[in-house]
Amino acid sequence: MPTLTRRQANALRMAADRAGRAPSQRSSPPWEVRLHATRLEVRLDPDRRLPALDPRGREWIMSVGAALLDVRIGMAAAGQAATVARFPDREQADLAAVVRPVDGVPDADLAALATLVQVRHSTWLGAAGTPPPCVRGRLAATAEAEQAVLLTLDASQCRLLARLTGIGGSAAAADCTLVLATAEDEPVSWLRAGEALERVLLEAMRHGYRAIVDSHPIDRTAARGTLRRLLPPGRHPQTVLHVGRAEAGTGAPHLCAVARVHDLTALPRVGGPGRADPAALPLDAPDRGETTAVTVGTRR
Numbered sequence: 001m002p003t004l005t006r007r008q009a010n011a012l013r014m015a016a017d018r019a020g021r022a023p024s025q026r027s028s029p030p031w032e033v034r035l036h037a038t039r040l041e042v043r044l045d046p047d048r049r050l051p052a053l054d055p056r057g058r059e060w061i062m063s064v065g066a067a068l069l070d071v072r073i074g075m076a077a078a079g080q081a082a083t084v085a086r087f088p089d090r091e092q093a094d095l096a097a098v099v100r101p102v103d104g105v106p107d108a109d110l111a112a113l114a115t116l117v118q119v120r121h122s123t124w125l126g127a128a129g130t131p132p133p134c135v136r137g138r139l140a141a142t143a144e145a146e147q148a149v150l151l152t153l154d155a156s157q158c159r160l161l162a163r164l165t166g167i168g169g170s171a172a173a174a175d176c177t178l179v180l181a182t183a184e185d186e187p188v189s190w191l192r193a194g195e196a197l198e199r200v201l202l203e204a205m206r207h208g209y210r211a212i213v214d215s216h217p218i219d220r221t222a223a224r225g226t227l228r229r230l231l232p233p234g235r236h237p238q239t240v241l242h243v244g245r246a247e248a249g250t251g252a253p254h255l256c257a258v259a260r261v262h263d264l265t266a267l268p269r270v271g272g273p274g275r276a277d278p279a280a281l282p283l284d285a286p287d288r289g290e291t292t293a294v295t296v297g298t299r300r
Contacts, residue, residue: 011082012099018077030045031064032261034264041097057190059215062190064096065192069194073110074114076106087188130244131204143196145196145199147192148238150196157230164220165216165217177243180200181231210243210244210245212241215240217237
């Protein structure tokens with residue numbers, strides 16, 4: 001009988017816990033996690049979609065992508081390699097991703113971001129100070145690792161963007177404006193964009209910077225078209241980031257929200273109170289359908 005090792009079982013549970021710490025629309029996580037004996041599923045939660053604000057569902061799916069990145073961080077932090085299948089089943093449109101533990105070397109770069117997921121603060125006030133080229137290069141490489149690109153706008157492009165959107169204030173206070181873009185503009189690309197966005201936000205934190213996520217240029221048709229013309233051919237803008245050093249008092253801890261975690265493993269919790277702690281767990285155990293709502297941190 002195939003088995004799941006203790007480390008793999010622990011890694012899946014840690015990853016499920018991490019999923020709730022990702023940024024989301026209106027602090028309402030639009031995803032749910034289903035923990036099975038052999039895999040973890042990240043699913044879209046249609047009850048928490050905001051069609052009036054996001055008619056195409058782009059930001060909805062990007063939020064789920066951010067949660068998926070945190071799942072991957074949880075796996076890596078637990079010392080576990082993993083494979084990810086994105087939108088693997090046409091018959092299950094809500095199934096955004098399936099994560100499975102595999103033999104191999106865990107992603108050390110992802111594991112290094114684990115502590116930042118725990119301590120991240122929300123930033124909505126001005127963040128000034130342009131990141132040096134080495135930091136911007138690292139952020140761009142981080143986006144590229146998630147099959148996205150991160151491009152820097154010059155001063156004239158930023159002024160044009162501000163005129164088109166009418167947005168100033170905290171976003172305009174940042175000295176560095178970046179555009180996160182993808183090669184395609186469909187659900188899988190939105191999911192990857194969400195993963196890239198989350199990774200860039202955490203990577204910026206690691207270097208002592210904060211990023212304000214600005215969706216206004218993407219939400220407005222005219223601004224989005226102009227923004228796309230500013231990018232290299234074949235690039236679709238997904239969000240704008242204003243990056244700078246966060247000043248004292250410009251952040252607040254995560255607000256709490258309820259993320260849906262469904263435990264379908266029918267397995268004993270490894271190391272839990274009064275539970276068995278086997279060295280290996282069967283992969284083909286039946287589902288038991290236990291559902292829990294856990295309070296987790298999300299960004300404002």
